[in-house]
Amino acid sequence: MDRVAKLAxxxxxVIFSKSSCGMCHAIKRLFYEQGVGPAIYELDEDARGKEIEWALMRLGCNPAVPAVFVGGKFVGSANTVMTLHLNGSLKKMLxxxxxxWL
Incomplete structure (x- = not known):
């Protein structure tokens, strides 16, 4: 849990992702299209990815990826991020x- 907080x-x-995850790809693309360059941690390419995945699940992220943090705070997974984007809240958070900057 401490490692997740430190990375986040x-x-x-910060986006915790898996390189083979379609929803992860969609969420990363959403941020890139907003002009944001997030830090991305691909859990399937990290030696300690499984323990990070368990920590994310303990935070309430199920499935564990994608898990998005903005300003060091856990925002949620794909559904939450898309809802925030559609209602305009995501831009303010960013x-x-x-x-x-705009």
Whole structure:
């Protein structure tokens, strides 16, 4: 859990992902299209990926990926992020975290 918190606070937007996950790809693309360069941790390419995955599940992320953190705070998985994007809240969160300038 400490490792997740440390990684999540290293950049304005952090995404825990798996390289073979379609929803992870869609969420990463959403952020790129917003002009955000998130830190991305591919759990299937990390030697300690399984323990990070368990920590994310303990946070309430089920499935464990994609897991999005903005400003060091857990936002949620794909459904939550898409809902925030569609209702306009995501852009404000990104601005407040310093990930967007406009």
């Amino acid at each position: 606070s290293q950049k304005a937007v 601005r407040d975290a310093g990930a967007l």
